[in-house]
Amino acid sequence: MNSNFKSGAIAHAEAPQGLYRVAIVGAASLKGKEVAEVLDQRNFPSSEVKLLDDDQALGQLEALKDEITFIQSVRAEQFEHVDFTFFASDAESTRKNWRHVVNRGSAIVDLSYAIEDEPGAALRAPWVERQLGQFFTPQLQPGPAVVAHPVSIVLALLLSRIHGVRQVKRVVATVFEPASEHGQSGMDELHQQTVNLLSFQQLPKKVYDVQVAFNMVARYGQESNASLSGVHDRVLKHLSRLAENRLPALSLLMLQAPIFHSHAFAVNLQFENPVESKDVSRALSGEHVAVIEPAEEAPNNVNAAGQNDILVSILPDANDHSSVWLWAASDNLRVAASNAVECAEEMATARPRGQIQ
DSSP, X not given: OOGGGTTOOOBOOOOSTTOEEEEXXXXXXXXXXXXXXXXXXXXXXXXXXXXXXXXXXXXXXXXXXXXXXXXXXXXXXXXXTOSEEEEOSOHHHHHHHHHHHHHTTOEEXXXXXXXXXXXXXXXXXXXXXXXXXXXXXOOSSOOOEEEOOHHHHHHHHHHXXXXXXXXXXXXXXXXXXXXXXXXXXXXXXXXXXXHHHHTTOOOOOTTTSSOOTTOOBSSOOTTOSOOHHHHHHHHHHHHHXXXXXXXXXXXXXXXXXXXXXXXXXXXXXXXXXXXXXXHHHHHHOBTTEEEOOTTSOOOXXXXXXXXXXXXXXXXXXXXXXXXXXXXXXXXXXXXXXXXXXXXHHHHHTTOOOSBOX
């Protein structure tokens, strides 16, 4: 057990038997709403889910388990008696509040990446861990679980599944980034840019500082707080940590696409010897991956939205029989939220209720 987390003694009032108390910080965000939905869909054993966010979202009504509840402010006392806290907020909010959570004994699942380099924090992706035969060891007081970037999760799962059957020599991937990776503000700016372009008005550029409507870019403007190069570096960093150097090196290009939801992937796999598409299809098939046949509708951002599976089609390379293309799409918010909730489910196997001295 890491000493940084020993001080977070669990001193909880007893919850109903077999049930946990949960808090979602950033509950009004796209990620926060997705976490709440996945908790409900997977029947996470909770007696209470607190929805917390910044002042702008206070009092906002949200549906939760067929009930209407209010979003409350993020205050230290809100984390008393909480068993699991999901940080679906921006990184600044997570950095401001996560130690309050630790000091009150709650387990943490971070979707903001804010504390990924803190001592005791563990980068997690249960989908990939199961594929690679990595098993989570439950701890009484675990350090924060930081959910890996959804692009890293998707690529790690696909590559580990193929590489485990047929060795891959080289991988080249282009990933198309949706506006929802920048939260509601990114979605709103793409929408408003689209409307303004059609009415010949000036474009809002607060988020991207560049035109993204009807456009694809490999770099944001200089005034943008976000950075595609930063996303690129995080994806490669997380992929390396998840795969533990067991996968081939990846050449990656990140592009901002004029789409609202879901990542899209164009991945070229190069093998040592000629390969049949049907062999790649068999290797990919399994949990969380749906291989789409040529007669079916091809993966796209629209049909991937809301899906629990990564949708993949396999295309032969006409000029290289030792190469195939994958065209894939996955719901970025669902991938992140599903792995986050699975982290909490694994932590719950060793999570007591009541007081621990």
